[in-house]
Amino acid sequence: MQPAHKTLLLAGGTSDIGRETALCYARAGWRVLLAARDVGEARRNADDIAARTGTQVSVHRLDVLETDQLQAFLDALPTLPDTVVCVIGELGDQTLAQRDFSHATRVLRTNFEGPSLLLSLLAERFLARGSGTIVGVSSVAGLRGRASNYVYGAAKAGFTAFLSGLRNRLAPEAIHVLTVNPGFVRTRMTAGMKLPPILTAEPSEVGGAIFAAAEKAKKDVIYVRKIWWLIMQVIRSIPERVFKRLKL
Amino acid sequence: MIEATDGRLAPVPGIAIRRAEFSGWGRYPRHQSGLVTLTAPADLTRWISGQTGVIARGNGRAYGDAAVGEKVTLSTRSLNRICAFDRQSGRITVEAGLLLSELMSVVVPLGFFPPVVPGTKFVTIGGMIAADVHGKNHHRDGGFGDHVEGLTLALPNGDVLSCARDENPELLDATIGGMGLTGTILNATFVLKPIETGFLRQTTIVAPDLAAAIAALSRTGDTTYTVAWIDCLARGASLGRSLIFAAEHAGRADLAASGSAGDAFPPPRPGRISVPVDLPGWTLNRLSVSAFNEAYFRLGAAKAGTPRLVEWNPYFFPLDGVGGWNRIYGRRGFLQYQCVIPTAQAQAVLSEILERVSRHGSASFLAVLKQLRAGRGLLSFPMEGLTLTLDLPMSAGVFMLLDALDTLVVASGGRLYLAKDARQSRSTFEAGYPNLPRMRDLRRATGAGGRVSSYQSARLGIQ
Ligand SMILES: Cc1cc2nc3c(=O)[nH]c(=O)nc-3n(C[C@H](O)[C@H](O)[C@H](O)COP(=O)(O)OP(=O)(O)OC[C@H]3O[C@@H](n4cnc5c(N)ncnc54)[C@H](O)[C@@H]3O)c2cc1C
Ligand SMILES: NC(=O)c1ccc[n+]([C@@H]2O[C@H](COP(=O)([O-])OP(=O)(O)OC[C@H]3O[C@@H](n4cnc5c(N)ncnc54)[C@H](OP(=O)(O)O)[C@@H]3O)[C@@H](O)[C@H]2O)c1
Numbered sequence: 001m002q003p004a005h006k007t008l009l010l011a012g013g014t015s016d017i018g019r020e021t022a023l024c025y026a027r028a029g030w031r032v033l034l035a036a037r038d039v040g041e042a043r044r045n046a047d048d049i050a051a052r053t054g055t056q057v058s059v060h061r062l063d064v065l066e067t068d069q070l071q072a073f074l075d076a077l078p079t080l081p082d083t084v085v086c087v088i089g090e091l092g093d094q095t096l097a098q099r100d101f102s103h104a105t106r107v108l109r110t111n112f113e114g115p116s117l118l119l120s121l122l123a124e125r126f127l128a129r130g131s132g133t134i135v136g137v138s139s140v141a142g143l144r145g146r147a148s149n150y151v152y153g154a155a156k157a158g159f160t161a162f163l164s165g166l167r168n169r170l171a172p173e174a175i176h177v178l179t180v181n182p183g184f185v186r187t188r189m190t191a192g193m194k195l196p197p198i199l200t201a202e203p204s205e206v207g208g209a210i211f212a213a214a215e216k217a218k219k220d221v222i223y224v225r226k227i228w229w230l231i232m233q234v235i236r237s238i239p240e241r242v243f244k245r246l247k248l
Numbered sequence: 249m250i251e252a253t254d255g256r257l258a259p260v261p262g263i264a265i266r267r268a269e270f271s272g273w274g275r276y277p278r279h280q281s282g283l284v285t286l287t288a289p290a291d292l293t294r295w296i297s298g299q300t301g302v303i304a305r306g307n308g309r310a311y312g313d314a315a316v317g318e319k320v321t322l323s324t325r326s327l328n329r330i331c332a333f334d335r336q337s338g339r340i341t342v343e344a345g346l347l348l349s350e351l352m353s354v355v356v357p358l359g360f361f362p363p364v365v366p367g368t369k370f371v372t373i374g375g376m377i378a379a380d381v382h383g384k385n386h387h388r389d390g391g392f393g394d395h396v397e398g399l400t401l402a403l404p405n406g407d408v409l410s411c412a413r414d415e416n417p418e419l420l421d422a423t424i425g426g427m428g429l430t431g432t433i434l435n436a437t438f439v440l441k442p443i444e445t446g447f448l449r450q451t452t453i454v455a456p457d458l459a460a461a462i463a464a465l466s467r468t469g470d471t472t473y474t475v476a477w478i479d480c481l482a483r484g485a486s487l488g489r490s491l492i493f494a495a496e497h498a499g500r501a502d503l504a505a506s507g508s509a510g511d512a513f514p515p516p517r518p519g520r521i522s523v524p525v526d527l528p529g530w531t532l533n534r535l536s537v538s539a540f541n542e543a544y545f546r547l548g549a550a551k552a553g554t555p556r557l558v559e560w561n562p563y564f565f566p567l568d569g570v571g572g573w574n575r576i577y578g579r580r581g582f583l584q585y586q587c588v589i590p591t592a593q594a595q596a597v598l599s600e601i602l603e604r605v606s607r608h609g610s611a612s613f614l615a616v617l618k619q620l621r622a623g624r625g626l627l628s629f630p631m632e633g634l635t636l637t638l639d640l641p642m643s644a645g646v647f648m649l650l651d652a653l654d655t656l657v658v659a660s661g662g663r664l665y666l667a668k669d670a671r672q673s674r675s676t677f678e679a680g681y682p683n684l685p686r687m688r689d690l691r692r693a694t695g696a697g698g699r700v701s702s703y704q705s706a707r708l709g710i711q
Contacts, residue, residue, distance in 0.1 A: 041288060048329035051340075052354050188287050188326075192264050 007031045007079050011062060011118060012087035013042035016187035017137065019049070020207030021085055026053040028211065033077060035062035064088050064114030065106070070121055083133040083214060084122050086115045089156075091189050097151040104151050111155035116162045123166055126175050134170075135178045135214050136163045140223070143181070143232050146248050167220060178214045179221045182206050183228040201225055263295050270321055273574050274311035276581030276642065276670055279703050281321040289327060289343070289402070289434045296432075297406040303702040304432040306375030307347060309368060311584045312670025313703035314427050315375075322432060324374055330354065331435055338440035339397075344374030344433040349568075356560065357513045360440035361497065363395040367616075369565050374433045379667035380425030380628040382635075384473035384495075384564075387619040392438075393424030394624050399436040404699040408434065422690050425625025427666050429687070429705055430696055446513040447498040447557045448473070458488025458599050462634065465619050468494040473563075480615035480638065483606050487599060490617065498557055506557050516561040580642040585650055586629075586665040587636055588620055593660040594634040601653055605638060608649045612638045626683040626690075629665040637668070647671060666704065677708045684710070 008025040012018040013034030022032050026049045034049075036042035039061050046057040062073050074080075092107035119134055126132025141149050142156030160179055167177035184190060184200040201209075201224045213219040223229045238246070265282040286292050296302065301319030308315055315321070324345035331341040338360050342351060348362065349369040355361070366381040375381075380393035389395075398412035401423055411420035423430045453468070455461035461476045468474045471494040482489040503512060567573055574582070589597045598617075605612065616637040623630035640646050654676045657664065663680025664672050678684060688711055691697040697711050705711075 040290075044288070044329050044331075047331050051330035051333035054335065191285065191287075192266060 006082040007033060009033045009035060009077065009081035009084040009122075010087070011035045011064070011084065011115070012089070012137075013045055013059065014038050015087045016189075016203040017182065017185060017206050018085070018087040019045045020203040021087065021210050022057075022207075023049055023052065023204075024207040024211040025083075026050075026055040026057065028215075029055065030082075031055060032057040033060055033081060034058070035060045035073070037061065037063040062118075064118055065109055067114065067117050070118055074121055074125065080125055080129060080132075081122075082131070083135065084119065085135040085137070085210060085214070086119055087137045088115050088118075089137065089139070089189075090152075091149070092152055094147075094149050094151060107151050108155045108158075111152060112158040112162070115159055119163075119166065123170060123175065127170070127173055130173070131175065133176045133178070133214050134163075134166065135180060135210060136160075137180045137182065137210075138163065140181045140183055140228055140232055144235055144243070148248070176214070176218055178210070178219060180206070180210055180213070180224070181222065181228065181232075182224045185224075199225065199227065199231075263291060265320065270305075270308075270316040271581070272311045272313060272315060272670065273309050274581050274583055274670055275574060275577070275579070276583065277313055277703070279313060279316050281317045282319060283321055283323060285323045285326060286345075287326045289408075292322070292402050292432060292434070293406045293408055295406075296402060296404060299404070300699045301701050302404070303700060303705075304344075304374060304378070304428045306345065306372030306378070307370055309371045309375065310379065310667045312668065313707065314379075314666060314669070316703045318701045318703060318706055324372060324432065327374075327434065338442060339437065340440055341435055341437040342373050343435045344377070344399075345372050347372055348376065353516070355440055356443075356446055357515075359443055359513075361443045361560070362392075363389060363438065363441055364392040365564050366392075367565065368568055369561075370568065373436055377424055377433055377436055378426060378428045379665075380623055380625045380630070381667070382618070382620060382623075382630050384475045384493075384618060386630055387469055387474070387621055388472055390621065391425075391623050391628060391630055393628060395438045396420075396424060397437045397439070399423065400434040401430060402432040402434055404431060404695050418690060419694070421624060422626045422687055425623060425628030426687070427627065427704065428702065429627075429691060429700055429710060430694065431700060443497045444499045444512065445497070445503050446511075446560050447503060448495040448560060448563045449498045449502050449555050450493055450495040450558045450563060451555045452553070453492040453494065455488075455490040455492055457486060458490075458602065459595060461488055461490035461492060461617060462595055462598075464490075464492045465617065465634070468492065469619065472496050474619065476617040478602070478615035478617055478636075480602055480605060480612045487602055487606070493563075495558070495563060502557065508557070514559060516559070577639075577641050582642060583640045583646065583650065583670060584668045585638045585640060585653065586668040587653070587657045587662050588629065588631055588633045588665070589636070589657065589660050589662040590631065590633040593662075597656050597660045597662070598634065598636055600656055601636065604649065604653065605640075608645065610640045610643065610646060610649065612640060626687045627666065627681055629663065629667070631663065633662065635665075669704065672708070674707075674709050 008030045010018050010022045013036035026032050034042045034046050039059055042059045046059050050057045090107055090110040097104035097107055138160045139156040141153040142160045145153050163177055163179045184195045185206055186200055187203055206224050209224045213222045265284055268283045269278050270281050271278040301317055303317040304322045304324055305315040306324055327343040327345035329343045333340045348371050364383040376392045377396055380391040382391045401409050401411055409416055453464045455464050465474055465476055473495045476490040476492045478488055478490045618635050620630040620635050621632050658676055658679045
């Protein structure tokens with residue numbers, strides 16, 4: 001094990017969860033490639049990670065909706081990473097998505113299509129090399145559709161299914177795929193929402209859990225706070241005829 | 249995400265304004281204000297122009313109303329990145345919302361220490377600059393502001409200016425100690441000092457009365473850190489009875505000599521105790537504080553004489569181990585009174601102040617005496633003299649007592665610290681801060697006047 005020579009690609013380099021995840025890897029000596037569509041904001045995080053850890057951090061432009069550019073994006077990276085963590089996503093606005101197709105399309109593409117295509121291109125390259133770890137940040141919202149966020153939830157459900165299929169396919173090749181269901185996290189995505197403290201993780205907690213699950217325990221699916229596993233077991237076991245009348 | 253519940257607030261897409269109740273660490277006074285949380289420096293420059301009644305807020309550790317905007321309070325806590333850090337020279341540039349505790353957790357293990365730290369590490373770098381905070385080394389090293397090489401300031405029209413000794417120097421000096429009244433500090437550059445270990449070599453001196461305490465502070469003036477803890481319930485001949493803690497950063501040799509084979513930079517232990525709920529106001533009565541002070545004094549006196557090694561965290565931040573300790577004063581809150589008295593009058597005026605506080609029977613947990621020299625900023629608190637800090641629970645007559653103390657302070661040519669103030673009058677303030685007219689001129693010139701304002705600046709008529 002020579003972590004000093006390993007490289008992380010963090011897709012979504014401006015996100016709070018992404019920043020903390022990258023910090024965890026950098027503290028362990030990993031080199032970090034931060035990919036983001038807002039290069040200026042990503043640079044802010046890159047400088048911070050480099051200053052705190054003394055590790056090398058570079059910034060690469062990536063808009064996951066420009067799917068025809070994804071190959072070129074990967075070609076331009078200085079090296080093929082050992083691990084990719086994709087935190088790209090957008091909660092969107094459910095009521096807007098109900099009447100505005102372009103918004104619904106963007107939420108579906110940002111949470112499902114873009115991340116899935118990016119990770120499948122990386123999977124091919126990892127296969128060719130014979131090693132790699134793939135981490136996708138999905139959501140408990142993808143485990144059962146609810147009136148309040150089913151467009152986002154459906155996209156995350158698609159992403160979760162995609163990751164599980166990828167894991168199934170790559171297991172014999174020793175390429176590891178991790179699905180992360182963070183539960184509530186205190187980030188700018190949830191800023192201003194009233195979240196129950198025991199169900200709400202800090203971004204640094206999510207970062208630590210991702211690093212441990214991906215690089216040490218080699219887990220397949222994690223819930224950052226264990227209680228979410230239980231909650232989702234209960235929510236998934238409610239019969240549809242009851243569930244459809246609930247306000248959740 | 250626009251949630252402007254108040255018609256006077258100008259909503260801007262993507263920036264949410266929530267109304268909330270704010271106070272400082274003393275939990276008095278409480279005011280309504282709109283909260284805006286900045287996630288990136290660009291947010292601010294996009295949003296600020298056209299706003300009025302706005303003030304920046306760091307971690308809310310100022311005691312009174314300094315960090316509460318008349319209309320909008322700008323939380324800087326997400327501006328918490330380290331922008332650059334040279335591990336050779338110790339020069340560091342950080343965003344203004346970075347907590348001192350976070351900075352220290354990064355740099356102390358690498359052998360660096362901030363040039364100045366206040367009595368809690370839960371403050372932001374922006375707050376440290378805006379209050380030009382002093383530490384136990386002010387007599388030697390000046391305030392935090394003296395170490396700021398440069399900073400970036402967002403003016404109320406959205407312009408962003410660099411300030412340094414050779415670039416907008418007047419604005420720099422007005423911003424240091426300026427309590428946020430020149431605009432919002434976005435980032436700052438300063439140099440950390442090298443340390444060999446995370447320990448301090450501390451000597452405790454027992455002073456039986458105030459004169460002895462002042463003499464001991466002046467005698468230890470060559471020591472980097474000195475501070476006197478006064479038992480302010482001691483009366484008569486023992487008035488001003490103190491323990492003086494003098495300390496230097498310990499070297500590797502000190503650590504070896506102490507026989508410790510441990511880590512030179514032990515990780516700070518997390519606080520063990522915290523105060524989860526408001527205690528009823530009567531918890532701190534004269535008896536309980538008296539008992540506490542007695543125990544504290546005896547414990548400290550027993551350790552007097554021989555130097556011993558103390559970790560940096562308990563030495564500099566003894567209160568940080570008790571989370572939310574401001575709640576022991578109950579929901580009514582409390583006042584902290586901090587004045588500075590010019591050296592020549594210090595002994596006479598301070599003993600009069602201690603005398604009156606003692607007679608009033610106001611229990612004071614904390615009574616701290618430090619030596620200061622002149623400060624850098626236009627509204628910086630420090631001046632050549634001695635500064636006394638007292639905590640006073642809310643009680644009938646406490647405001648009258650403090651008004652009377654103000655008269656003594658003003659007559660001596662001293663002043664009160666804005667970062668602690670929740671109640672001083674305009675005339676006390678104006679008498680203590682002779683550079684106020686220059687601050688007003690500068691605020692007029694930059695457009696900050698009338699637009700950048702806190703409840704404190706309005707209360708004190710800083711315009
Ligand atoms: C237990 C305790 C011990 C203390 N000990 C000391 C001590 O030893 N010495 C000392 O000097 N002080 C001391 N203080 C006071 C404290 O250091 C100051 O009040 C400091 O300003 C608090 O920083 P903050 O980040 O919490 O700022 P806040 O309380 O949020 O704000 C304080 C002031 O700074 C301004 N400000 C904050 N951020 C910015 C910014 N980005 N741009 C412009 N203006 C800004 C605000 O407008 C306000 O006027 C102590 C306080 C406590 C609670
Ligand atoms: N916060 C929670 O409670 C929570 C709960 C469950 C799951 N999650 C998931 O956790 C992940 C991270 O979220 P977060 O809370 O850290 O919020 P966030 O800061 O909003 O993160 C979302 C990230 O996705 C990026 N992004 C969006 N569209 C993109 C595109 N087309 N191309 C490239 N990047 C794009 C954003 O970049 P920009 O900065 O450019 O917008 C941002 O970095 C998301 O997948 C989210 O769904 C969050």
